[in-house]
Amino acid sequence: MFTSGFKLLRVLGIPIYVNYTWFIVFSLVVYTLAVSYFPYFGPYYEPFLRWIMAFAAAIMLFSSILLHELSHSYVAQKQGIRIKSITLFIFGGIAQMVGESRTPSGEMKIAAAGPALSLFLSGIFWFIVFVLKRDMATSPVLAISYFLASTNMMLAVFNLIPGFPLDGGRMLRAFIWKRTNNLNKATLITSRIGKGFAILLIIGGLWHILQGVFISGLWLIFVGMFLQQAADQGYRQTLLHRTLSSVKIRDIMVSPAVVVDDNMTLDHIVNDFFFRYRFNSFPVISGDNMAGTISIHDIKGVDKEKWPFTIARDIMYTKIADFTISPESGALEALDKMLDTQRGRLVVLENGRVAGIISQRDIMQMLKLKADLGTS
Numbered sequence: 001m002f003t004s005g006f007k008l009l010r011v012l013g014i015p016i017y018v019n020y021t022w023f024i025v026f027s028l029v030v031y032t033l034a035v036s037y038f039p040y041f042g043p044y045y046e047p048f049l050r051w052i053m054a055f056a057a058a059i060m061l062f063s064s065i066l067l068h069e070l071s072h073s074y075v076a077q078k079q080g081i082r083i084k085s086i087t088l089f090i091f092g093g094i095a096q097m098v099g100e101s102r103t104p105s106g107e108m109k110i111a112a113a114g115p116a117l118s119l120f121l122s123g124i125f126w127f128i129v130f131v132l133k134r135d136m137a138t139s140p141v142l143a144i145s146y147f148l149a150s151t152n153m154m155l156a157v158f159n160l161i162p163g164f165p166l167d168g169g170r171m172l173r174a175f176i177w178k179r180t181n182n183l184n185k186a187t188l189i190t191s192r193i194g195k196g197f198a199i200l201l202i203i204g205g206l207w208h209i210l211q212g213v214f215i216s217g218l219w220l221i222f223v224g225m226f227l228q229q230a231a232d233q234g235y236r237q238t239l240l241h242r243t244l245s246s247v248k249i250r251d252i253m254v255s256p257a258v259v260v261d262d263n264m265t266l267d268h269i270v271n272d273f274f275f276r277y278r279f280n281s282f283p284v285i286s287g288d289n290m291a292g293t294i295s296i297h298d299i300k301g302v303d304k305e306k307w308p309f310t311i312a313r314d315i316m317y318t319k320i321a322d323f324t325i326s327p328e329s330g331a332l333e334a335l336d337k338m339l340d341t342q343r344g345r346l347v348v349l350e351n352g353r354v355a356g357i358i359s360q361r362d363i364m365q366m367l368k369l370k371a372d373l374g375t376s
């Protein structure tokens with residue numbers, strides 16, 4: 001749902017994507033500001049000025065949201081958590097993190113960073129409002145600052161609601177986690193609070209609609225439904241992450257792996273390996289050591305007549321780091337690398353030698369087995 005969009009820019013090495021829904025909201029914000037918000041401040045603003053102000057204010061609002069997300073990401077990066085991307089969408093942003101904080105205090109810092117930044121921005125804009133208010137009661141800068149001061153404040157307050165997966169919920173989760181030493185329990189409690197809050201929003205929205213206030217009513221229902229879904233997903237994701245990180249590759253890899261020798265001809269490899277085992281690629285070894293990997297794709301790049309005279313070494317892919325993983329890594333890391341590199345299998349490498357193979361299917365089967373046996 002949040003992956004469709006286009007790349008806007010790159011900050012802290014993180015690609016920032018903009019979801020298509022964002023354009024609808026952006027236009028709505030600009031329209032509302034130009035047609036009703038700013039005229040309320042300065043009824044005599046020229047229409048052209050109002051639209052310029054509205055556009056500038058909307059850009060700054062979305063920059064504030066981006067800064068909020070980036071401050072979470074910055075703190076996470078400092079803890080060694082990789083941020084794959086940030087997607088700005090309808091209400092805010094979603095940072096795609098690889099892994100989670102390992103300690104309650106680490107999680108607390110990441111969660112608190114966003115609202116802290118929003119409060120800080122709000123403070124700056126309140127200060128500008130305070131300074132300008134005396135003699136420039138209707139200046140456009142004052143009107144824009146007032147808008148940004150209040151929206152950043154709302155952003156902080158909304159995110160501080162103690163329901164998971166909102167920032168406040170993450171902070172409460174970190175607190176319970178520290179107290180009980182049980183992340184699953186902490187996630188369950190806070191995601192229930194998140195769902196409860198979501199239901200309140202939906203009820204509030206219905207009440208608004210009954211009162212005839214349709215737009216804000218629909219808005220509340222929409223946010224409530226989104227939050228409820230996010231609370232559910234967040235809980236399940238935490239459980240999945242826990243299970244995946246607790247399983248070592250060594251315990252689930254297939255060993256020994258079927259390997260081809262670097263001086264085998266392509267003819268030989270196609271007939272005795274690809275046709276026989278029906279994998280898409282095989283690790284290539286030279287002597288005892290890992291040398292590369294060879295795939296159907298690599299072989300298809302060579303004319304068929306040359307297969308009897310071409311050996312694996314000539315065409316194998318040798319960037320070993322791209323397709324290998326350590327047996328001590330967790331299954332989550334392996335799955336992530338597979339998704340990142342779009343490979344269905346990774347070679348397990350130990351001291352330069354092929355220790356086994358791990359595939360997406362192996363990991364999924366392990367998860368299913370754990371779920372069936374109730375041991376996850």
Ligand SMILES: [Zn+2]
Pocket residue numbers: 068069072114115159167
């Ligand atoms: Zn946040």
